[in-house]
Amino acid sequence: MNTSFQEAVLNMVKQIPRGKVTTYGEIGREITGSVRAARAVAQAVARNPYPIIIPCHRVVRSDGNVGGYCSGIEKKIKLLRAEGVEIKGRKVVKFKQTLFDFKK
DNA sequence: CCCATGACTAATT
DNA sequence: AAATTAGCCATGG
Numbered sequence: 001m002n003t004s005f006q007e008a009v010l011n012m013v014k015q016i017p018r019g020k021v022t023t024y025g026e027i028g029r030e031i032t033g034s035v036r037a038a039r040a041v042a043q044a045v046a047r048n049p050y051p052i053i054i055p056c057h058r059v060v061r062s063d064g065n066v067g068g069y070c071s072g073i074e075k076k077i078k079l080l081r082a083e084g085v086e087i088k089g090r091k092v093v094k095f096k097q098t099l100f101d102f103k104k
Numbered sequence: 105c106c107c108a109t110g111a112c113t114a115a116t117t
Numbered sequence: 118a119a120a121t122t123a124g125c126c127a128t129g130g
Contacts, residue, residue, distance in 0.1 A: 038112040040127040068111030
């Protein structure tokens, strides 16, 4: 079967509402309990089977930097802006306020 | 089991 | 504030 880890990650990403974002670290904390699993999370997201179905562009780095994207970082920024997320350079404006809280 | 990889993070310089 | 370093973790060979 699909690795339970990847499936858990994708499931989390799918829950992110439009106009909001989250970080690799937060997802890692939700699943493994450790923010240090961020790399593993990034792997899972990067290898996601459905880039369209999975809003993987809503996952950014802990410092507000957009991070990477399979189709290019600029593409990711475009998608986010189209959803109402302000981005300055490569960083999210009002980053903390744009973060989505899974615990609720 | 060991080694290399990567869309990461935190701490240090 | 930008660049470096070291630590962490799932996955695949």
